[in-house]
Amino acid sequence: MQYSPSDSFTANQAKTPPLVSFSGVLKRFGALTACDDISFDVAAGEVVALLGENGAGKSTLMKTLYGVHPPDGGEMRIAGQPISFARPADAMAAGIGMVFQTFSLLPALTVRDNIAMAWPGTPWHLGRGGRHVAGALNRLAQLAPGIDANARLGTLSTGEQQLVELAKVLNLDARLVILDEPTSVLTPAEAERLYGLIRALSNDGVAVVLITHKLADVEACADRVVVMRRGRVVGHGRAAEMSRGDIVAMMMGDSASARSDPRRLPEKPPLPEKLRPQLVLREVTTGESPSDAKNITLSIARGEILGIAGVTGNGQSALAEAVAGIRDLVAGEVLLNGEVISRRPLDPRQPLRIGYVPENPRENGIVSGLSLAANLALRSIAGGRQRARDVTTDQVVQCLKDYDVRPPEPGRAAGTLSGGNVQKLVIARETGAPRAALLMAFPTMGLDIAATAFVYRRMVEAARAGSAVLWISEELDDLLELAHRIAVLRAGRIVDERAVTPDLTRSELGALMTGGHS
Numbered sequence: 001m002q003y004s005p006s007d008s009f010t011a012n013q014a015k016t017p018p019l020v021s022f023s024g025v026l027k028r029f030g031a032l033t034a035c036d037d038i039s040f041d042v043a044a045g046e047v048v049a050l051l052g053e054n055g056a057g058k059s060t061l062m063k064t065l066y067g068v069h070p071p072d073g074g075e076m077r078i079a080g081q082p083i084s085f086a087r088p089a090d091a092m093a094a095g096i097g098m099v100f101q102t103f104s105l106l107p108a109l110t111v112r113d114n115i116a117m118a119w120p121g122t123p124w125h126l127g128r129g130g131r132h133v134a135g136a137l138n139r140l141a142q143l144a145p146g147i148d149a150n151a152r153l154g155t156l157s158t159g160e161q162q163l164v165e166l167a168k169v170l171n172l173d174a175r176l177v178i179l180d181e182p183t184s185v186l187t188p189a190e191a192e193r194l195y196g197l198i199r200a201l202s203n204d205g206v207a208v209v210l211i212t213h214k215l216a217d218v219e220a221c222a223d224r225v226v227v228m229r230r231g232r233v234v235g236h237g238r239a240a241e242m243s244r245g246d247i248v249a250m251m252m253g254d255s256a257s258a259r260s261d262p263r264r265l266p267e268k269p270p271l272p273e274k275l276r277p278q279l280v281l282r283e284v285t286t287g288e289s290p291s292d293a294k295n296i297t298l299s300i301a302r303g304e305i306l307g308i309a310g311v312t313g314n315g316q317s318a319l320a321e322a323v324a325g326i327r328d329l330v331a332g333e334v335l336l337n338g339e340v341i342s343r344r345p346l347d348p349r350q351p352l353r354i355g356y357v358p359e360n361p362r363e364n365g366i367v368s369g370l371s372l373a374a375n376l377a378l379r380s381i382a383g384g385r386q387r388a389r390d391v392t393t394d395q396v397v398q399c400l401k402d403y404d405v406r407p408p409e410p411g412r413a414a415g416t417l418s419g420g421n422v423q424k425l426v427i428a429r430e431t432g433a434p435r436a437a438l439l440m441a442f443p444t445m446g447l448d449i450a451a452t453a454f455v456y457r458r459m460v461e462a463a464r465a466g467s468a469v470l471w472i473s474e475e476l477d478d479l480l481e482l483a484h485r486i487a488v489l490r491a492g493r494i495v496d497e498r499a500v501t502p503d504l505t506r507s508e509l510g511a512l513m514t515g516g517h518s
């Protein structure tokens with residue numbers, strides 16, 4: 001099943017040329033070769049899952065096709081014709097649609113206006129009532145029946161914003177649709193609806209490239225799998241003929257450990273005998289909108305991991321930001337070791353005692369234009385006391401290596417890292433020193449299997465070292481595996497809270513999250 005250059009692995013052996021063909025495609029960023037001699041085809045109506053560890057080059061390859069990056073070598077063809085798009089608008093005109101990991105939506109405008117802006121050449125205010133907008137809103141209604149076209153985009157959850165972006169692209173009448181990790185911010189029910197739409201597109205002859213880390217996505221809708229590692233295609237095969245173990249081994253290299261236990265989740269740390277409340281929220285309220293936190297009272301002990309389960313957009317961000325001290329409370333208070341830390345400005349001389357891994361770290365967790373070293377120094381990487389200028393380049397490189405941030409180049413701008421590596425950089429900074437409390441909002445979103453297990457190991461180590469951990473997640477299996485207690489957040493309120501016991505099931509938790517509907 002391993003790739004060899006002589007293996008053309010053309011999807012469709014018929015005489016008509018494949019819809020898309022990559023042949024020896026090369027893309028460099030300075031000294032880094034992000035895509036190295038990539039060759040494969042995608043047939044009309046075929047769904048190809050493009051897999052690989054963080055930084056493997058998946059997004060770069062697709063952005064090179066889509067006209068975001070000029071290639072440095074090789075050839076790309078659409079329906080047999082060589083192409084080289086200078087910008088995405090040209091790719092769109094040739095029938096290619098792409099949904100990125102980061103969205104191109106304007107939070108201040110309504111859903112309808114955001115969709116109207118998607119059509120090149122049409123002034124958006126004229127397009128509002130047009131056929132395209134009606135079509136895309138129709139798609140959106142299939143994906144997410146509850147979204148109001150007249151709602152301001154900024155009031156929607158990340159998952160809902162992703163669906164708006166998807167509806168926009170799915171309605172472009174594209175021949176090829178590229179989806180970059182579409183399900184990482186979707187609820188299970190939203191993901192199921194998306195799978196249905198992908199299958200419908202494929203039945204209509206549309207080719208789909210699905211960049212993903214989720215094997216569930218592959219099983220739900222991929223015809224074929226192409227695996228990249230460190231800029232090269234290292235394997236491929238028909239999805240139906242590959243087991244999960246085959247795919248994981250291909251992604252991670254053929255190590256025996258990867259094959260036997262790819263997740264390698266850490267053990268849940270034992271709860272201390274005497275529970276000493278360390279992080280306490282008392283009736284915390286940030287506002288009255290559905291995405292605000294309302295009247296939240298929680299107590300997390302030293303060494304305890306409290307999971308917050310809930311569908312994104314149900315107050316998680318507000319809750320995390322309130323505890324992190326970057327959102328005002330309209331009522332209530334937050335205490336750390338008995339001391340009120342809310343309602344007072346952060347004291348820059350205080351060693352920062354809360355580690356915070358925010359949702360959407362590219363937007364909220366890094367300064368894109370600053371170097372990796374500077375981003376790490378936004379908090380000191382060494383024990384909370386060492387000043388940034390005292391940290392040597394060797395220490396920064398070591399820190400980047402310890403957290404597997406690739407490439408580990410201190411001077412590189414953080415904004416040029418791949419999605420998963422941005423997340424690892426933020427986690428390095430926030431868990432690199434002892435913290436009294438650790439807040440993590442969806443910390444494994446967009447991470448590959450190995451990186452996910454790594455993040456969980458850091459979280460467990462932080463708890464063992466005495467942090468009170470507040471962990472917001474939609475990964476129900478992981479919550480059940482690693483949290484000591486789970487609180488369920490719905491419409492900004494805690495609707496249930498219980499210790500994790502063997503009889504607590506995933507479906508029970510899912511039903512609590514959605515108010516009884518899965």
Ligand SMILES: Nc1ncnc2c1ncn2[C@@H]1O[C@H](COP(=O)(O)OP(=O)(O)OP(=O)(O)O)[C@@H](O)[C@H]1O
Pocket residue numbers: 029032034052053054055056057058059060061406407416417418419420421446
């Ligand atoms: N604009 C850029 N400038 C410099 N380097 C870049 C740029 N974009 C990507 N890279 C680098 O190219 C490599 C491949 O990144 P890419 O985003 O394609 O990976 P990926 O497989 O999509 O990863 P992930 O799953 O983490 O999103 C990474 O090392 C990344 O740092």
